[in-house]
Structures are given as structure tokens and as C-alpha cells.
Amino acid sequence: MKILITYALEDERGDFQIPACDLTFCCTGIGKVSTAIFTYEALMKVKPDLVLNIGTAGTLNHQVGDILLCTRFFDRDLVKISDFGVNCRLDFVEEIQSLGIFKSLMTGHLVSTGDTFQTNQQESGTEGDVFDMESYAGAQVCKKLGVPYISVKYVTDVIGQNSLKHWEEKLEEAKEGLAEFVEKKF
Secondary structure, eight states, rough: EEEEEEEGGGGGGOOOTTHHHHHHEEEEEESHHHHHHHHHHHHHHHOEEEEEEEEEEESSEEEETOEEEEEEEEEETTTTGGTOOOOOOEEEEHHHHHHTSGGGGOOOEEEEEEESSOOOOHHHHHHSEEEEEEEEHHHHHHHHHTOOOEEEEEEEETTSSHHHHHHHHHHHHHHHHHHHHHHHHH
């Protein structure tokens, strides 16, 4: 299987291998626009069977150190205009199930993506298992091009509890945890 592994920052990329898989790594940068551009370019070049996004995220409902497998994506910036027919939700459960990977872990966790780093619980809203700034954009490109997309998120901070400081402190631990998770669970 040919897998494109995307991540926002080099500090999130661990060194790992997945047996019998051809891996290509792509640093997308931070934010939705950068992620969409770099993911699209990599998809056109690599033509993968799967895009595996790895990275860090904040949460309101989980614990620091939790690793969540996410197959549903929500753009919290677009929800205000969703009544006008703008799609702000994407789901890859069927695509991932058809690949036969992560079978025992399929829980359909939801990533809430937006243009800002979340530090305030009230501003974040309550919808989402984890909150980031990239996943929806990568998922949107993959949905448009018919490529399965899944995201593995390491919870680095609880939103509203000194989030930015905790995120920085947890980056190295997150990188190691993500690599270990992918190698063991894939």
C-alpha cells in the first residue's frame, strides 16, 4: 500500500516504518490553506492509496496523552454559513473500513478544524473530540480526489488550560507517541 503521511510541523513527524507499505512524508505547514496546497501537490505527485495525517491537537473531552483515530472532520469556521448549503462536514468511515485498516480502533472520532489555535473553551464550541488547524483541509482535498483520509491525533493540551504552553512542552512526547501508535496499530 502506498501511503502519504502528512503533518503540519517537522516537530510532529516521528521516524517510523509500516511493514509492506511505501511511505512518503509531506510537511504541510500550519493552517488550512497551506495544508490544502501541499496535500494536493503531494497527491498529484505520489498518487497514494491512503493519506495518513498525524499531528497534535487540543481537546475539551479527553486527556493529555490520549491518541485518537479520527475519520470525521468538521470546519468550525464554515458552520455559520452551513445553512446556505456550504458543506462543513466530511466523513471517511466507509473509505477506511473498505481498506481494512485500524479495524478494532474505528470509533469515528471528530476533528474540529479552524483558522485559530484554540485557547478559550467558549470560543471553541463543544463539537469535536480534538481541535486543530489543518485536518479538514487535507480531508477536503482527499474527498474531492477520492483518496481515503484518516488522522491520528495526539492530545497535547486541554483547551483553556494554558494550551499553547502545554502544546509546546508535549511536542517531543507527541512525536514519539504518534510513531509508536502508527507502527503498532497499523
